[in-house]
Amino acid sequence: MKAKIHITLKPGVLDPQGKAIEGALKGLGFDGLSNVRQGKEIEITLAETDEAAARAKVEEMCKKLLANPVMENYAIELLA
Amino acid sequence: MKPSVIVFPASNCDRDAAVALEQATGKAPKMVWHGESDLPDTDFIVLPGGFSYGDYLRSGAMAARSPIMRAIVEKAKAGTPVIGICNGFQILTETGLLPGALLRNAGLDFVCRTVALRVENSQSMFTSGFSQGQYVDFPVAHHDGNYFADAETLDRLEGEGRVAFRYVDNPNGSARDIAGVLNETGNVLGMMPHPERVISPLLGGVDGAAFFKGLVEAAA
Numbered sequence: 001m002k003a004k005i006h007i008t009l010k011p012g013v014l015d016p017q018g019k020a021i022e023g024a025l026k027g028l029g030f031d032g033l034s035n036v037r038q039g040k041e042i043e044i045t046l047a048e049t050d051e052a053a054a055r056a057k058v059e060e061m062c063k064k065l066l067a068n069p070v071m072e073n074y075a076i077e078l079l080a
Numbered sequence: 081m082k083p084s085v086i087v088f089p090a091s092n093c094d095r096d097a098a099v100a101l102e103q104a105t106g107k108a109p110k111m112v113w114h115g116e117s118d119l120p121d122t123d124f125i126v127l128p129g130g131f132s133y134g135d136y137l138r139s140g141a142m143a144a145r146s147p148i149m150r151a152i153v154e155k156a157k158a159g160t161p162v163i164g165i166c167n168g169f170q171i172l173t174e175t176g177l178l179p180g181a182l183l184r185n186a187g188l189d190f191v192c193r194t195v196a197l198r199v200e201n202s203q204s205m206f207t208s209g210f211s212q213g214q215y216v217d218f219p220v221a222h223h224d225g226n227y228f229a230d231a232e233t234l235d236r237l238e239g240e241g242r243v244a245f246r247y248v249d250n251p252n253g254s255a256r257d258i259a260g261v262l263n264e265t266g267n268v269l270g271m272m273p274h275p276e277r278v279i280s281p282l283l284g285g286v287d288g289a290a291f292f293k294g295l296v297e298a299a300a
Contacts (some may be wrong), residue, residue: 001138013228016188065145068138070173070181071228 127168186253209294
Protein backbone atom coordinates (compact mmCIF):
# COMPACT_ATOMS: atom_id res chain seq x y z
CA MET A 1 0.00 0.00 0.00
CA LYS A 2 1.20 3.49 -0.85
CA ALA A 3 0.69 6.58 1.24
CA LYS A 4 0.91 10.15 0.03
CA ILE A 5 1.24 12.83 2.67
CA HIS A 6 0.45 16.39 1.73
CA ILE A 7 2.07 18.91 4.05
CA THR A 8 0.97 22.52 3.91
CA LEU A 9 1.72 25.62 5.95
CA LYS A 10 -1.12 26.51 8.30
CA PRO A 11 -3.34 29.36 7.19
CA GLY A 12 -1.87 32.60 8.49
CA VAL A 13 1.72 31.33 8.47
CA LEU A 14 3.71 33.57 6.15
CA ASP A 15 4.77 31.72 2.99
CA PRO A 16 7.37 33.90 1.25
CA GLN A 17 8.02 31.17 -1.34
CA GLY A 18 4.33 31.09 -2.25
CA LYS A 19 4.41 34.87 -2.58
CA ALA A 20 7.46 34.73 -4.85
CA ILE A 21 5.76 32.08 -7.04
CA GLU A 22 2.65 34.25 -7.22
CA GLY A 23 4.77 37.21 -8.30
CA ALA A 24 6.44 35.12 -11.01
CA LEU A 25 3.08 33.80 -12.29
CA LYS A 26 1.74 37.33 -12.54
CA GLY A 27 4.96 38.36 -14.28
CA LEU A 28 4.24 35.71 -16.91
CA GLY A 29 0.89 37.33 -17.57
CA PHE A 30 -1.38 34.98 -15.58
CA ASP A 31 -4.03 37.06 -13.92
CA GLY A 32 -6.99 36.41 -11.66
CA LEU A 33 -4.94 34.47 -9.13
CA SER A 34 -4.16 34.93 -5.47
CA ASN A 35 -3.10 33.10 -2.31
CA VAL A 36 -0.39 30.90 -3.85
CA ARG A 37 0.89 28.57 -1.14
CA GLN A 38 3.72 26.08 -1.45
CA GLY A 39 3.66 22.74 0.36
CA LYS A 40 5.32 19.38 -0.01
CA GLU A 41 4.32 15.82 -0.74
CA ILE A 42 5.94 12.72 0.71
CA GLU A 43 5.35 9.24 -0.72
CA ILE A 44 5.84 6.10 1.33
CA THR A 45 5.41 2.47 0.32
CA LEU A 46 4.06 0.48 3.26
CA ALA A 47 4.06 -3.24 3.92
CA GLU A 48 0.66 -2.87 5.62
CA THR A 49 -2.34 -4.21 3.75
CA ASP A 50 -4.95 -3.05 6.24
CA GLU A 51 -6.06 0.49 5.52
CA ALA A 52 -6.85 1.48 9.10
CA ALA A 53 -3.52 0.15 10.37
CA ALA A 54 -1.67 1.91 7.55
CA ARG A 55 -3.41 5.19 8.29
CA ALA A 56 -2.64 4.92 12.00
CA LYS A 57 1.01 4.25 11.25
CA VAL A 58 1.36 7.18 8.86
CA GLU A 59 -0.49 9.42 11.30
CA GLU A 60 2.13 8.58 13.92
CA MET A 61 4.94 9.29 11.42
CA CYS A 62 3.42 12.71 10.74
CA LYS A 63 3.23 13.52 14.42
CA LYS A 64 6.74 12.29 15.21
CA LEU A 65 8.64 13.63 12.22
CA LEU A 66 7.01 14.47 8.91
CA ALA A 67 5.07 17.58 9.93
CA ASN A 68 5.74 20.28 12.50
CA PRO A 69 2.39 21.03 14.15
CA VAL A 70 3.53 24.55 15.11
CA MET A 71 3.44 25.65 11.48
CA GLU A 72 2.13 22.82 9.31
CA ASN A 73 -1.00 20.82 8.59
CA TYR A 74 -0.97 17.44 6.90
CA ALA A 75 -3.40 15.26 4.98
CA ILE A 76 -2.92 11.55 4.36
CA GLU A 77 -3.99 9.83 1.16
CA LEU A 78 -3.80 6.04 0.88
CA LEU A 79 -3.50 4.36 -2.52
CA ALA A 80 -4.08 0.63 -3.00
CA MET B 81 32.67 23.84 33.96
CA LYS B 82 32.59 20.75 31.75
CA PRO B 83 31.04 21.89 28.49
CA SER B 84 30.17 19.71 25.50
CA VAL B 85 29.62 20.70 21.90
CA ILE B 86 27.38 18.40 19.87
CA VAL B 87 28.52 17.74 16.31
CA PHE B 88 25.95 16.83 13.66
CA PRO B 89 26.68 16.01 10.02
CA ALA B 90 27.05 19.48 8.41
CA SER B 91 27.41 21.41 11.66
CA ASN B 92 29.80 24.22 10.72
CA CYS B 93 30.09 26.36 13.85
CA ASP B 94 31.06 23.56 16.22
CA ARG B 95 34.75 24.50 16.19
CA ASP B 96 33.98 28.21 16.64
CA ALA B 97 31.84 27.31 19.66
CA ALA B 98 34.66 25.15 21.03
CA VAL B 99 37.18 27.98 20.66
CA ALA B 100 34.81 30.44 22.36
CA LEU B 101 34.25 28.02 25.26
CA GLU B 102 37.95 27.30 25.58
CA GLN B 103 38.68 31.04 25.67
CA ALA B 104 36.12 31.50 28.45
CA THR B 105 36.92 28.39 30.52
CA GLY B 106 40.61 27.76 29.77
CA LYS B 107 39.76 24.20 28.80
CA ALA B 108 38.73 22.54 25.55
CA PRO B 109 35.14 21.26 25.61
CA LYS B 110 34.22 17.68 24.73
CA MET B 111 33.08 17.25 21.14
CA VAL B 112 30.20 14.75 20.98
CA TRP B 113 29.10 13.08 17.74
CA HIS B 114 25.33 13.07 17.14
CA GLY B 115 25.27 9.29 16.73
CA GLU B 116 26.29 8.69 20.34
CA SER B 117 23.48 7.69 22.64
CA ASP B 118 25.14 8.81 25.88
CA LEU B 119 26.64 12.13 26.90
CA PRO B 120 30.03 12.37 28.62
CA ASP B 121 30.15 13.90 32.10
CA THR B 122 28.98 17.40 31.23
CA ASP B 123 27.29 20.40 32.81
CA PHE B 124 26.83 22.66 29.77
CA ILE B 125 25.69 21.67 26.27
CA VAL B 126 26.04 23.63 23.03
CA LEU B 127 24.07 22.78 19.89
CA PRO B 128 26.09 24.67 17.28
CA GLY B 129 25.16 26.38 14.06
CA GLY B 130 25.34 24.84 10.65
CA PHE B 131 23.08 23.01 8.25
CA SER B 132 22.67 19.65 9.95
CA TYR B 133 21.48 16.95 7.54
CA GLY B 134 21.46 19.57 4.79
CA ASP B 135 18.31 21.13 6.28
CA TYR B 136 16.38 18.16 4.83
CA LEU B 137 12.64 18.06 5.57
CA ARG B 138 12.82 21.16 7.82
CA SER B 139 15.82 22.92 9.33
CA GLY B 140 16.81 21.01 12.45
CA ALA B 141 14.14 18.32 11.99
CA MET B 142 16.47 15.38 11.38
CA ALA B 143 19.03 16.44 13.98
CA ALA B 144 16.27 16.74 16.58
CA ARG B 145 15.59 13.00 16.12
CA SER B 146 19.23 11.87 16.20
CA PRO B 147 20.32 9.45 18.97
CA ILE B 148 22.16 11.97 21.17
CA MET B 149 19.10 14.23 21.39
CA ARG B 150 17.25 11.82 23.68
CA ALA B 151 20.02 12.20 26.27
CA ILE B 152 20.09 15.97 25.78
CA VAL B 153 16.33 16.37 26.24
CA GLU B 154 16.58 14.35 29.45
CA LYS B 155 19.51 16.47 30.72
CA ALA B 156 17.77 19.73 29.80
CA LYS B 157 14.64 18.67 31.63
CA ALA B 158 16.77 17.90 34.69
CA GLY B 159 18.18 21.45 34.61
CA THR B 160 21.47 21.23 32.70
CA PRO B 161 22.05 24.44 30.69
CA VAL B 162 21.67 23.98 26.93
CA ILE B 163 22.26 26.67 24.35
CA GLY B 164 21.30 26.31 20.70
CA ILE B 165 22.81 28.79 18.28
CA CYS B 166 21.30 29.25 14.81
CA ASN B 167 20.76 25.66 13.59
CA GLY B 168 20.95 24.71 17.27
CA PHE B 169 17.93 26.99 17.92
CA GLN B 170 16.06 25.28 15.08
CA ILE B 171 16.91 21.89 16.60
CA LEU B 172 15.66 23.00 20.04
CA THR B 173 12.28 24.09 18.63
CA GLU B 174 12.04 20.80 16.70
CA THR B 175 12.60 18.79 19.89
CA GLY B 176 9.96 20.86 21.68
CA LEU B 177 12.43 22.11 24.32
CA LEU B 178 11.61 25.61 23.09
CA PRO B 179 8.26 26.81 21.75
CA GLY B 180 7.67 28.08 18.22
CA ALA B 181 9.43 27.38 14.94
CA LEU B 182 11.92 29.06 12.61
CA LEU B 183 10.40 29.73 9.20
CA ARG B 184 12.00 30.82 5.93
CA ASN B 185 13.18 34.44 6.16
CA ALA B 186 10.36 36.78 5.21
CA GLY B 187 12.49 38.42 2.51
CA LEU B 188 13.46 34.96 1.12
CA ASP B 189 17.14 35.95 1.10
CA PHE B 190 19.85 34.25 3.08
CA VAL B 191 20.84 36.96 5.56
CA CYS B 192 24.52 37.18 6.47
CA ARG B 193 25.58 40.31 8.34
CA THR B 194 26.20 41.73 11.79
CA VAL B 195 23.04 42.90 13.52
CA ALA B 196 22.36 44.91 16.65
CA LEU B 197 20.43 43.18 19.43
CA ARG B 198 18.86 44.47 22.59
CA VAL B 199 19.33 42.40 25.73
CA GLU B 200 15.75 41.96 26.95
CA ASN B 201 16.50 39.81 29.96
CA SER B 202 19.88 40.08 31.69
CA GLN B 203 18.72 37.88 34.59
CA SER B 204 19.19 34.57 32.79
CA MET B 205 22.40 32.61 33.29
CA PHE B 206 23.18 33.05 29.60
CA THR B 207 22.89 36.83 29.54
CA SER B 208 24.32 37.77 32.92
CA GLY B 209 27.40 39.26 31.25
CA PHE B 210 25.18 42.04 29.97
CA SER B 211 22.99 44.70 31.52
CA GLN B 212 19.27 45.02 30.90
CA GLY B 213 18.58 46.94 27.69
CA GLN B 214 22.23 46.82 26.58
CA TYR B 215 22.87 46.75 22.83
CA VAL B 216 25.23 44.11 21.45
CA ASP B 217 26.40 43.29 17.93
CA PHE B 218 26.33 39.66 16.82
CA PRO B 219 26.51 38.26 13.29
CA VAL B 220 23.59 36.36 11.78
CA ALA B 221 23.90 33.89 8.90
CA HIS B 222 20.71 32.02 8.13
CA HIS B 223 17.93 31.29 5.66
CA ASP B 224 15.36 30.05 8.16
CA GLY B 225 15.49 32.48 11.07
CA ASN B 226 11.99 33.90 10.99
CA TYR B 227 10.74 33.13 14.51
CA PHE B 228 7.09 32.11 14.54
CA ALA B 229 4.70 31.17 17.34
CA ASP B 230 1.00 31.80 17.89
CA ALA B 231 -0.01 35.07 19.59
CA GLU B 232 -0.80 33.31 22.86
CA THR B 233 2.69 31.76 23.03
CA LEU B 234 4.34 35.09 22.15
CA ASP B 235 2.35 36.86 24.87
CA ARG B 236 3.41 34.21 27.37
CA LEU B 237 7.10 34.46 26.36
CA GLU B 238 7.03 38.23 26.75
CA GLY B 239 5.03 38.13 29.97
CA GLU B 240 7.40 35.64 31.57
CA GLY B 241 10.55 37.52 30.53
CA ARG B 242 11.56 34.68 28.23
CA VAL B 243 12.62 36.86 25.30
CA ALA B 244 16.39 37.03 25.81
CA PHE B 245 17.30 39.15 22.78
CA ARG B 246 15.41 41.26 20.26
CA TYR B 247 16.60 42.57 16.89
CA VAL B 248 16.92 46.34 16.68
CA ASP B 249 16.36 46.15 12.90
CA ASN B 250 14.54 42.87 12.18
CA PRO B 251 16.50 41.06 9.43
CA ASN B 252 14.20 38.07 8.84
CA GLY B 253 10.59 38.85 9.74
CA SER B 254 10.70 37.28 13.21
CA ALA B 255 7.54 37.76 15.26
CA ARG B 256 7.93 40.71 17.63
CA ASP B 257 11.60 41.07 16.58
CA ILE B 258 12.52 38.02 18.69
CA ALA B 259 16.12 36.85 18.24
CA GLY B 260 16.45 34.53 21.23
CA VAL B 261 14.12 32.78 23.68
CA LEU B 262 14.43 30.94 26.98
CA ASN B 263 12.53 27.90 28.18
CA GLU B 264 10.23 28.04 31.19
CA THR B 265 12.94 27.17 33.69
CA GLY B 266 15.58 29.44 32.13
CA ASN B 267 18.17 26.70 31.50
CA VAL B 268 17.62 26.43 27.74
CA LEU B 269 18.36 29.30 25.35
CA GLY B 270 17.89 29.34 21.59
CA MET B 271 19.14 32.23 19.49
CA MET B 272 19.73 32.82 15.78
CA PRO B 273 22.71 35.24 16.11
CA HIS B 274 26.24 33.89 16.59
CA PRO B 275 28.06 35.10 19.73
CA GLU B 276 30.87 32.59 19.06
CA ARG B 277 31.84 34.54 15.92
CA VAL B 278 32.72 37.74 17.80
CA ILE B 279 35.11 36.72 20.55
CA SER B 280 38.17 38.73 19.51
CA PRO B 281 38.95 42.09 17.88
CA LEU B 282 40.56 40.02 15.11
CA LEU B 283 37.09 38.65 14.31
CA GLY B 284 35.52 42.09 14.24
CA GLY B 285 33.97 42.22 17.70
CA VAL B 286 34.15 41.16 21.33
CA ASP B 287 30.49 41.12 22.45
CA GLY B 288 30.53 37.34 22.10
CA ALA B 289 33.52 37.08 24.45
CA ALA B 290 31.49 38.95 27.09
CA PHE B 291 28.57 36.61 26.43
CA PHE B 292 30.62 33.43 27.04
CA LYS B 293 32.50 34.94 29.98
CA GLY B 294 29.18 35.91 31.60
CA LEU B 295 27.60 32.51 31.19
CA VAL B 296 30.69 30.66 32.42
CA GLU B 297 30.77 32.87 35.53
CA ALA B 298 27.05 32.34 36.10
CA ALA B 299 27.43 28.57 35.77
CA ALA B 300 30.37 28.42 38.18
